Amino acid sequence: MRRPVLPGFGLATGVTGVYLGLLVLLPLAGLLAKAGTTEPGRAWALFADPRTLSAFRVSFGVSAGAALVSVPVGLLLAWVLERYRFPGRRLLDAAVDLPLALPTAVAGIALTTLYVPDGWMGRLLAPLGIAVAFTPLGIGVALLFVALPFVVRAVQPVLAGLDPEADEAAVILGATPWQAFRLVVLPPLLPAVATGAALGFARAVGEYGSVIFIAGNRPMVSEIVPLLIVTKLEQYDIPGAALLGAAMLLLSFVLLAGINRLQGRSGGRHAA
Amino acid sequence: MPRSRPGLGEAPAWRGLLIGAALLLAAWLLVLPLLVLFVEAFSGGVAAFTAAVTNPDAAAAIRLTLVVAAIVVPANTVFGVAAAWCITRFRFRGRRLLQVLVGLPFSVSPVVSGLVWVLMFGAQGWFGPLLSDTGLRIVFALPGIVLATLFVTLPFVAGQLIPLMGAQGVAEEEAALVLGATGPQMFLRVTLPKIRWGLLQGVLLCSARSMGEFGAVSVVSGRIRGLTNTVPLHIEVLYQEYDIAAAFGVATLLAGVALLTIVLRAGLDLRGEALRVRGSQARLAVAA
Amino acid sequence: MIRVQGLSKQVGATRILDELSLHVAEGGFVALLGPSGSGKTTLLRVIAGLEHADAGTLHLAGRPARDLPPGGRGLGFVFQGYALFEHMTVARNIAFGLHVRRPRPPRREIADTVERMLALVRLPGLGDRLPSQLSGGQRQRVALARTLAVEPRILLLDEPFGALDRQVREELRGELRRIHDALGTTTLFVTHDHEEAMALADRALMLDRGRLVGERAGQGRPAGAVVAAHAPQDRPAWPLSPANRILEA
CATH class of the missing domain: 3.40.50.300 (P-loop containing nucleotide triphosphate hydrolases)
Structure with a gap:
């Protein structure tokens, strides 16, 4: 314990502890307790239900796909934003915040309108035989929108903190631009890339608002886990909703622990 | 381009290509959805837009959303300052736990953030029987919406302040105390000015999210028109009823709030102070 | 010259x-x-x-x-801030200029050069260290060796x-x-x-x-x-x- 010179320890800690206890700890414990007190048979039936399994498959598969696609796109955006000066740069930087700032329902209806067969994008894709709206691909488009800022924002500060002289040293030593990027710039960025992708994935798995409009929500095809939870609630299947919610919660704990470890690595060297 | 450094020695053509690709991707993935929003909103003309946003149900939704924000934002601001103060200024047992709990709502699915309150105060919830005896309604009423929004937006102010105050250190506060300042004087005259831009950013993000939250609120609201519909829920109702122009009209209100948040944050970034927190912002999963 | x-x-x-x-x-x-x-x-x-x-x-x-x-x-350039590649070992740093050369010299030859350079700057045996494990003077020696390795x-x-x-x-x-x-x-x-x-x-x-x-x-x-x-x-x-x-x- 540090010498308690500064005032307010009791007040601040008390407020924080009570607030977090009532608003975070208690409800989350309530969820886990509700799920834990369900009969095992019921839980088994739920998690063996093909519809449940399909929802998990869709949620995880499409989120992983979106997170993967967000890596090259995010790297490109971060690179261009940090390394080049060009007209519109600040605007581009601000645009990266759009998915974070735009309410999910608003993004959801906008994306759907773009990608329905007679929408701006849908019209271009329909002749190619590509259907986006109301398919898993549509979920992917929405989740890419949601996940994109995380890689950009995770990579940017690390890229900015790299020593520009290291690039110059590589170039003078005869490296081609691609070699310099691959051997000198990219390796120190990798932990940040992984952190960003993991954050994007975590966000995508739980995403609801921007997905449900474009997904079509067909059971076994384009139904995501968060929607299945809502469906259970609407059918008054409270234990089922609690079980699925608890599964999602435990999953976010696991992801959070992983992300913390990644950040330990990406933050460590550049903290000083 | 005023750039003398050779970077990696890539040819100017390559730079142009990369910049072009980035702008194109951003236009397609990020800007196009925003554009279609405004085009659709005014597709029925200005009169239709005005009618959509002044409709009594819309007005009720706007009022409810503002009431929720007016409760949630001050509460989470006070909490955020208190949490940042105790986490960055003292070392004590349980500090790590508090820190983890502060960030936790970021990683929880919005649907789960609503579900937990249904499981607490719903008819089949832990306190359900107790509540039905007293006749107090929480779920499918204002208190539930407020609780869900509190939960979802809880990390925003604290998440801005913790890295900022951690980096700032305590030297100035200690100097103020040595010079004879009382606790409140020290806080108002030294701490608050030091953290004001970070605090403002947190409040902005918290406000925007509290007005735009959809998943968590949709689970606890019950969607009673004119009563428990917030603006995002009202948009969904309009959209499901194929009143597309009206849905987009109301959606532009929230998009306007989002754009304002981005512009103000960019302005705050220009003040330089925020740039230093950038890294940690990304860490705490940035914004909404 | x-x-x-x-x-x-x-x-x-x-x-x-x-x-x-x-x-x-x-x-x-x-x-x-x-x-x-x-x-x-x-x-x-x-x-x-x-x-x-x-x-x-x-x-x-x-x-x-x-x-x-x-x-x-x-030419070779030694920076004031050393500009070492922090994620590479000392040996990989020194080998960098040869490693990116096309055609790449044989592995044996690169290893020999690295050993020679380490001896030249009087850091023999430190090839497996990371730059962060070296003192300022040692870091500058590595930077010098890295520069000299491409002759x-x-x-x-x-x-x-x-x-x-x-x-x-x-x-x-x-x-x-x-x-x-x-x-x-x-x-x-x-x-x-x-x-x-x-x-x-x-x-x-x-x-x-x-x-x-x-x-x-x-x-x-x-x-x-x-x-x-x-x-x-x-x-x-x-x-x-x-x-x-x-x-x-």
Whole structure:
């Protein structure tokens, strides 16, 4: 314990502890307790239900796909934003915040309108035989929108903190631009890339608002886990909703622990 | 381009290509959805837009959303300052736990953030029987919406302040105390000015999210028109009823709030102070 | 070996290099002195191809070098901040220039060169360390070894010892001179330390506001050396040597 010179320890800690206890700890414990007190048979039936399994498959598969696609796109955006000066740069930087700032329902209806067969994008894709709206691909488009800022924002500060002289040293030593990027710039960025992708994935798995409009929500095809939870609630299947919610919660704990470890690595060297 | 450094020695053509690709991707993935929003909103003309946003149900939704924000934002601001103060200024047992709990709502699915309150105060919830005896309604009423929004937006102010105050250190506060300042004087005259831009950013993000939250609120609201519909829920109702122009009209209100948040944050970034927190912002999963 | 003529560079309203001309003979060891902002570092970076001048010519080994890429100029550059690749081991750092060469030299040859360089900078056995595990002086030795591994004919050093404490600095000075003499490179190094310049170089050039304003013989090499021909003895002022006076005109 540090010498308690500064005032307010009791007040601040008390407020924080009570607030977090009532608003975070208690409800989350309530969820886990509700799920834990369900009969095992019921839980088994739920998690063996093909519809449940399909929802998990869709949620995880499409989120992983979106997170993967967000890596090259995010790297490109971060690179261009940090390394080049060009007209519109600040605007581009601000645009990266759009998915974070735009309410999910608003993004959801906008994306759907773009990608329905007679929408701006849908019209271009329909002749190619590509259907986006109301398919898993549509979920992917929405989740890419949601996940994109995380890689950009995770990579940017690390890229900015790299020593520009290291690039110059590589170039003078005869490296081609691609070699310099691959051997000198990219390796120190990798932990940040992984952190960003993991954050994007975590966000995508739980995403609801921007997905449900474009997904079509067909059971076994384009139904995501968060929607299945809502469906259970609407059918008054409270234990089922609690079980699925608890599964999602435990999953976010696991992801959070992983992300913390990644950040330990990406933050460590550049903290000083 | 005023750039003398050779970077990696890539040819100017390559730079142009990369910049072009980035702008194109951003236009397609990020800007196009925003554009279609405004085009659709005014597709029925200005009169239709005005009618959509002044409709009594819309007005009720706007009022409810503002009431929720007016409760949630001050509460989470006070909490955020208190949490940042105790986490960055003292070392004590349980500090790590508090820190983890502060960030936790970021990683929880919005649907789960609503579900937990249904499981607490719903008819089949832990306190359900107790509540039905007293006749107090929480779920499918204002208190539930407020609780869900509190939960979802809880990390925003604290998440801005913790890295900022951690980096700032305590030297100035200690100097103020040595010079004879009382606790409140020290806080108002030294701490608050030091953290004001970070605090403002947190409040902005918290406000925007509290007005735009959809998943968590949709689970606890019950969607009673004119009563428990917030603006995002009202948009969904309009959209499901194929009143597309009206849905987009109301959606532009929230998009306007989002754009304002981005512009103000960019302005705050220009003040330089925020740039230093950038890294940690990304860490705490940035914004909404 | 290095011939610079009429080099000018302006950033905004500031003239960083002002029709600067100078000549460093093959095998020469020349120090660039001058107050901060006098253009020393910029000159070095222009010679290395890291920055471009607005006007003037640059010849390296008799060939025009203005349009050569930094990696094609046959020179090595040692940065003040070392610029080591922090994620690579010391050995990988030293091997980098050979590793990116096309065609890549055989693995055995690269390993031999790394060992030779480690011995040259007196860090044998440290090849497996990461830069973060080394002291400042050791880091600068690695930077030097990395630069020398590609056998540059010209060695440029930007305040190479600026960040080191006195004892390490003096030790490394001796090493640098020894390596220069052993390899026969042409060396141009920037410093703000008069004493260091005079002790180490056979010629010291004084820059001010982007111009060459004087030069002096140093004690780096006794009389009889290549540059002694136009390096006058014991003059209190800093007159330009005939060679550079012609270039300035």
